[in-house]
Amino acid sequence: MAMADGLSKDLVVEDLRPILGDRLSTSSAVCEQHGHDESYHATHPPDAVAFASSTEEVAQIVKICARHKRPVVPFGTGTSLEGQVAALKGGICIDMTPMNQVIEVNAEDLDCRVQAGVTRKQLNEYLRGTGLFFPIDPGADASLGGMAATRASGTNAVRYGTMRENVMGLTVVLADGRVIRTGGRSRKSAAGYDLTRLFVGSEGTLGVITEVQLRLYGIPEAISAAVCPFATLEGAVNTVITTIQSGIPIARIELLDEVQMDAVNRYSKFSYPVLPTLFFEFHGTELGVQEQVKTVGEIAGEFGGADFRWARKQEDRNDLWQARHDAYYAALALRPGAKGWATDVCVPISRLAECVLTTKSDVENSGLLAPLVGHAGDGNFHLSFIIDPDNPDEMRRAEALNERMVMRALDMGGTCTGEHGIGTGKIKFLQAEHGEAVEVMRQLKLAIDPDNLMNPGKIVEV
Amino acid sequence: MAMADGLSKDLVVEDLRPILGDRLSTSSAVCEQHGHDESYHATHPPDAVAFASSTEEVAQIVKICARHKRPVVPFGTGTSLEGQVAALKGGICIDMTPMNQVIEVNAEDLDCRVQAGVTRKQLNEYLRGTGLFFPIDPGADASLGGMAATRASGTNAVRYGTMRENVMGLTVVLADGRVIRTGGRSRKSAAGYDLTRLFVGSEGTLGVITEVQLRLYGIPEAISAAVCPFATLEGAVNTVITTIQSGIPIARIELLDEVQMDAVNRYSKFSYPVLPTLFFEFHGTELGVQEQVKTVGEIAGEFGGADFRWARKQEDRNDLWQARHDAYYAALALRPGAKGWATDVCVPISRLAECVLTTKSDVENSGLLAPLVGHAGDGNFHLSFIIDPDNPDEMRRAEALNERMVMRALDMGGTCTGEHGIGTGKIKFLQAEHGEAVEVMRQLKLAIDPDNLMNPGKIVEV
Numbered sequence: 028m029a030m031a032d033g034l035s036k037d038l039v040v041e042d043l044r045p046i047l048g049d050r051l052s053t054s055s056a057v058c059e060q061h062g063h064d065e066s067y068h069a070t071h072p073p074d075a076v077a078f079a080s081s082t083e084e085v086a087q088i089v090k091i092c093a094r095h096k097r098p099v100v101p102f103g104t105g106t107s108l109e110g111q112v113a114a115l116k117g118g119i120c121i122d123m124t125p126m127n128q129v130i131e132v133n134a135e136d137l138d139c140r141v142q143a144g145v146t147r148k149q150l151n152e153y154l155r156g157t158g159l160f161f162p163i164d165p166g167a168d169a170s171l172g173g174m175a176a177t178r179a180s181g182t183n184a185v186r187y188g189t190m191r192e193n194v195m196g197l198t199v200v201l202a203d204g205r206v207i208r209t210g211g212r213s214r215k216s217a218a219g220y221d222l223t224r225l226f227v228g229s230e231g232t233l234g235v236i237t238e239v240q241l242r243l244y245g246i247p248e249a250i251s252a253a254v255c256p257f258a259t260l261e262g263a264v265n266t267v268i269t270t271i272q273s274g275i276p277i278a279r280i281e282l283l284d285e286v287q288m289d290a291v292n293r294y295s296k297f298s299y300p301v302l303p304t305l306f307f308e309f310h311g312t313e314l315g316v317q318e319q320v321k322t323v324g325e326i327a328g329e330f331g332g333a334d335f336r337w338a339r340k341q342e343d344r345n346d347l348w349q350a351r352h353d354a355y356y357a358a359l360a361l362r363p364g365a366k367g368w369a370t371d372v373c374v375p376i377s378r379l380a381e382c383v384l385t386t387k388s389d390v391e392n393s394g395l396l397a398p399l400v401g402h403a404g405d406g407n408f409h410l411s412f413i414i415d416p417d418n419p420d421e422m423r424r425a426e427a428l429n430e431r432m433v434m435r436a437l438d439m440g441g442t443c444t445g446e447h448g449i450g451t452g453k454i455k456f457l458q459a460e461h462g463e464a465v466e467v468m469r470q471l472k473l474a475i476d477p478d479n480l481m482n483p484g485k486i487v488e489v
Numbered sequence: 490m491a492m493a494d495g496l497s498k499d500l501v502v503e504d505l506r507p508i509l510g511d512r513l514s515t516s517s518a519v520c521e522q523h524g525h526d527e528s529y530h531a532t533h534p535p536d537a538v539a540f541a542s543s544t545e546e547v548a549q550i551v552k553i554c555a556r557h558k559r560p561v562v563p564f565g566t567g568t569s570l571e572g573q574v575a576a577l578k579g580g581i582c583i584d585m586t587p588m589n590q591v592i593e594v595n596a597e598d599l600d601c602r603v604q605a606g607v608t609r610k611q612l613n614e615y616l617r618g619t620g621l622f623f624p625i626d627p628g629a630d631a632s633l634g635g636m637a638a639t640r641a642s643g644t645n646a647v648r649y650g651t652m653r654e655n656v657m658g659l660t661v662v663l664a665d666g667r668v669i670r671t672g673g674r675s676r677k678s679a680a681g682y683d684l685t686r687l688f689v690g691s692e693g694t695l696g697v698i699t700e701v702q703l704r705l706y707g708i709p710e711a712i713s714a715a716v717c718p719f720a721t722l723e724g725a726v727n728t729v730i731t732t733i734q735s736g737i738p739i740a741r742i743e744l745l746d747e748v749q750m751d752a753v754n755r756y757s758k759f760s761y762p763v764l765p766t767l768f769f770e771f772h773g774t775e776l777g778v779q780e781q782v783k784t785v786g787e788i789a790g791e792f793g794g795a796d797f798r799w800a801r802k803q804e805d806r807n808d809l810w811q812a813r814h815d816a817y818y819a820a821l822a823l824r825p826g827a828k829g830w831a832t833d834v835c836v837p838i839s840r841l842a843e844c845v846l847t848t849k850s851d852v853e854n855s856g857l858l859a860p861l862v863g864h865a866g867d868g869n870f871h872l873s874f875i876i877d878p879d880n881p882d883e884m885r886r887a888e889a890l891n892e893r894m895v896m897r898a899l900d901m902g903g904t905c906t907g908e909h910g911i912g913t914g915k916i917k918f919l920q921a922e923h924g925e926a927v928e929v930m931r932q933l934k935l936a937i938d939p940d941n942l943m944n945p946g947k948i949v950e951v
Contacts, residue, residue: 373675
């Protein structure tokens with residue numbers, strides 16, 4: 028088997044070379060770098076990395092891999108958190124970053140089409156001056172193809188939805204090299220199975236996403252952001268719950284515990300009180316934002332929040348949100364040399380206080396360094412275990428804590444991951460959450476990837 | 490083949506009888522009534538109609554059909570428009586209307602779970618007094634399972650989305666009788682393939698939906714509705730386009746041409762001017778609604794709309810929207826004895842004026858009676874051909890008009906159906922719209938329904 032593998036591996040590289048030239052790398056540094064994401068998950072380097080330049084080229088690469096039955100692992104910015112890019116069974120990693128063109132912006136229809144390697148910040152930079160923006164913002168400046176593949180969300184999801192709601196269509200290269208276009212440019216459609224949403228969140232296991240059609244939004248007339256510390260974590264969470272239950276169309280409402288705030292202060296040179304804190308943003312008309320601010324201010328006051336610190340200028344808001352997006356890197360910086368294990372769950376909003384507070388007390392009992400941060404308006408929060416993966420005791424404690432947190436979320440009608448995806452890290456929890464439905468996922472996977480070549484070992488085991 | 494069919498048909502009925510007793514009907518009147526929807530499509534009666542009382546019972550029925558390889562056709566209120574319920578190859582029709590229980594309402598999380606036979610009006614009646622409502626409203630008082638199956642939308646979709654955005658999870662009986670639960674109660678999830686959205690819009694071809702988890706919304710603090718006639722159809726459409734492009738969060742913006750307005754006046758005893766007309770509704774805070782009304786009033790004024798007639802009281806609003814929901818029945822009443830062929834397309838908003846006006850001129854040239862009505866804010870509009878299906882000339886003209894309208898929408902980046910679905914009526918247009926992707930739909934269908942027993946002949950031909 029090892030010999031056959033070695034042989035087909037060499038043959039694939041031999042067949043790819045004429046197409047890709049020096050855009051095919053077998054250097055161990057490049058393969059190593061493409062074999063892991065930003066988490067603690069072990070590195071599994073691919074046989075080679077192909078830097079793709081077009082959909083047609085991706086199709087050629089995939090066809091060659093199919094002929095030799097070698098796996099294909101799509102790679103964006105490598106910022107996933109559940110081991111999604113590890114080449115568990117070797118094969119060819121397709122690095123999509125050279126496919127970084129914005130193909131079209133239809134300002135009058137609030138949509139655009141991009142190649143999969145365009146990053147979220149690059150798109151928003153491109154849109155500067157159009158009055159439009161793309162809201163979905165995971166912490167990293169991820170590629171939009173990768174964000175579609177992991178069904179990413181971020182701080183704006185409470186108002187604008189996730190990639191599920193904001194991807195209108197895709198170009199996908201299937202396991203046999205066929206190219207399909209899903210979805211379209213109309214706001215709704217009842218035309219057949221919703222392939223777009225099947226591929227959104229499929230983490231490269233059903234095909235390689237090469238182009239993405241996205242919804243855009245007009246930049247609101249008024250934007251206002253604020254930071255508010257709370258005496259207790261409970262007060263902060265209850266402010267979130269009441270805000271959401273009141274139907275206030277808040278754009279962002281982010282929760283950071285005091286450990287995370289300490290990390291943010293150090294990393295981003297802020298001097299916020301080291302207390303459980305909410306970051307808010309309000310979008311709307313001038314009057315609408317004033318109304319929202321007043322109502323949310325009253326709610327926060329009831330729960331022990333005081334002292335809203337406002338970021339009125341755009342630069343100040345950018346600094347504030349950059350600090351929030353850097354939360355994971357800030358947490359990592361608390362312990363130089365350590366790795367991060369970022370886990371996330373999502374629960375119905377009415378259960379958020381119970382879930383967060385019980386988890387927090389679990390963290391305190393564990394003795395682990397694990398800042399808590401979350402897109403609390405969605406009922407979604409993360410723990411980042413800052414650990415030494417070579418320390419079995421730490422790993423055991425992190426595993427136990429993660430398992431308790433996930434099973435608690437499932438008991439509450441929630442999900443084992445709100446936005447990080449399954450990868451390799453949450454396969455057993457997917458089974459716990461969806462039971463027999465996982466078998467259906469497996470059947471669908473095999474229907475369009477019968478040889479299990481597309482990012483094998485992720486989401487469903489075959 | 491006919492004999493074998495006849496045999497297995499009798500055996501199925503024999504096996505079902507002990508389970509269902511008199512909830513299994515083979516009466517020709519009942520079978521006839523279940524063999525067609527509200528459109529002109531020909532009646533194809535099932536062998537028998539099973540009135541199901543639980544998910545477990547549906548699973549038993551499906552297992553028995555699977556054993557005898559007889560088709561299964563799920564049936565809600567029979568209000569589909571593209572022949573979705575016709576039992577093209579016979580088999581057992583499962584009438585879901587006895588499954589009409591609201592299972593739970595989680596007011597604090599703005600969600601609920603219902604059996605598939607609960608209708609949209611029944612749910613809203615049930616929610617009365619909770620301060621919550623469910624917004625999706627196709628014209629008919631359809632069942633929520635049927636609405637999920639056809640990815641229905643309606644007048645509120647411009648603000649609240651369609652069934653795609655509002656179904657959180659499903660219970661589905663698969664072709665082999667397995668029962669799965671998809672989705673969950675959290676607002677977002679990155680846990681595996683999005684089976685919920687694969688089944689939403691699958692028109693019974695992948696399984697029988699028996700329960701639906703739905704998002705609910707708080708009834709807005711302020712609601713205001715108005716009707717405004719325009720001198721020209723162009724003025725009305727341009728008002729819609731400008732309103733949407735301005736990012737106004739309008740709740741409803743509906744377009745009716747003068748033929749449809751005449752029909753509405755006659756059917757619902759109104760006396761609106763017989764002119765192209767927009768029906769509006771605004772949701773928000775008191776101040777927010779005032780702002781929206783002012784801005785939209787100015788836009789309408791620019792395009793020749795005058796004379797907003799306001800419906801301020803809830804009864805008046807109910808009458809207004811009931812009249813809008815009855816538009817199809819009003820159109821049918823224009824020509825007693827005729828049948829309706831309601832077709833719909835959806836285009837990017839910037840192309841709506843061109844699409845509507847060219848289609849309208851097509852209608853005028855055709856000599857057909859075909860009122861135009863639409864959820865224009867979504868870029869979605871319908872023609873209802875009011876025809877005699879036994880008149881080949883009328884049918885030919887309707888076919889030609891339908892084909893031109895659909896192909897025009899596709900050329901504009903739109904879809905062959907915004908909300909009515911594919912059924913049997915739009916299979917060739919699905920192919921024109923999605924090409925190779927239809928082959929993927931077929932592969933997925935066969936993966937979980939290898940014998941093609943679930944509503945065969947709809948969406949994809951196998």
